[in-house]
Amino acid sequence: MRNTAGKNKNAADELAATDNIEVVEMDVADDELVSNGFNYIINKYGSIDVLINNAAVTGFGVAEGYSIDAYKKMFEINFYGAIRTYQAALPVMRKLKQGLIINLSTGASGFSVPYMVPYMASKFALETFIEGIDSELREFGIENVSIPCGVYSTGMADKGGHNADRSEITAEYPDFEPRLAALGTSMFGKMQEFDMNPQAIADGIQSLIDMEKGFRPLRYPIDAIAQGTDQEFITAKRKIKRKWAAKYGIDF
Structure with a gap:
């Protein structure tokens, strides 16, 4: 903390x-x-059995309206923050040939949405890291999981401080305010409709920890609003990746 x-x-x-x-x-x-x-x-304890990367920030605004510094601040926590914890935990996990790393991602981690582009970009980067390093860690018995979660009432979006900071650019987008309001109304409405309680994430993490070693999935979506479309996307992407890898003769 x-x-x-x-x-x-x-x-x-x-x-x-x-x-x-x-x-x-x-x-x-x-x-x-x-x-x-x-x-x-x-x-003090000799090992780290489970690492959960949960820290993150979000923000709203047109992509052009973010300064380079604002992009960097988003990535500093959402992406580099996770890299730091991986690098701190992996030496002891590799030595003991065991460990579980769980990363909280986002339900849209396979595609982007407007007015949240820097946030989505940071999560795309994290997903790419998770997917690639998973193969590298396999020989050490270390499992690596992403939880693409949906929209939950955690208060993260209320903190501010990571919104677009170039107001003069944002002013050039006349439809920004009503479109952002519509996006917020839609997300909030879905949160209420599907009773998106953050306890579901905690329960999902516990389920992953309790799973038998070697049987944990790379991606474990927890998003009632998606109604299965997130898993459908993950499955389709995995199939296409395998076809691509076969063409290149790459073994993942």
């Missing part, structure tokens, strides 16, 4: 008082804090 001695002290203290929970100061956007946090846990 970030700022355990500052604004998050009360939450950190409450968690630390709970059985089987140890709170460690860490910020996935900070190389040193990630390294220190993981080293502390590894030195």
Whole structure:
């Protein structure tokens, strides 16, 4: 957790008082804090059995309306944050030849939507990393899973700070405001219709942890709103990839 001695002290203290929970100061956007946090846990417990990459930020706006710096800030947490934790956890996982890494992605991780392009791009990058490194880690007995999840009421979108920051560019898009409002209304309406409780994600993570080693899927969608179309997309993509790989003579 970030700022355990500052604004998050009360939450950190409450968690630390709970059985089987140890709170460690860490910020996935900070190389040193990630390294220190993981080293502390590894030195104390000797291993990391499961790593869950859940930290993320989102934002809204036209793609052109984001400065390069704003794009970088999005990727710093959503993409590079996960890379940092992988690099911190993999040495001990490889040594012990076991480990499970679960990554929270997005339900649209195979395609993009307007007015959320930087966020989607960061998740595309994460999905590409997960898919590629999965083959590389197989010989070490390390399993690697992406959870493409749908729209849940977690409060992530309420924090702000990662929206388009070039207002003069955004002003050149006359239909932006009503279209963004329509997108928000649609997502919020679907959240209510399908009762998108974040507990479903926690239950899904527990299910993955409880699965027999060697039988965990690369992608494990949890999105009631998609009504199975997410799994349909994943299955079709996997089939096409296998055909492509066969043409190139590549063994994944």
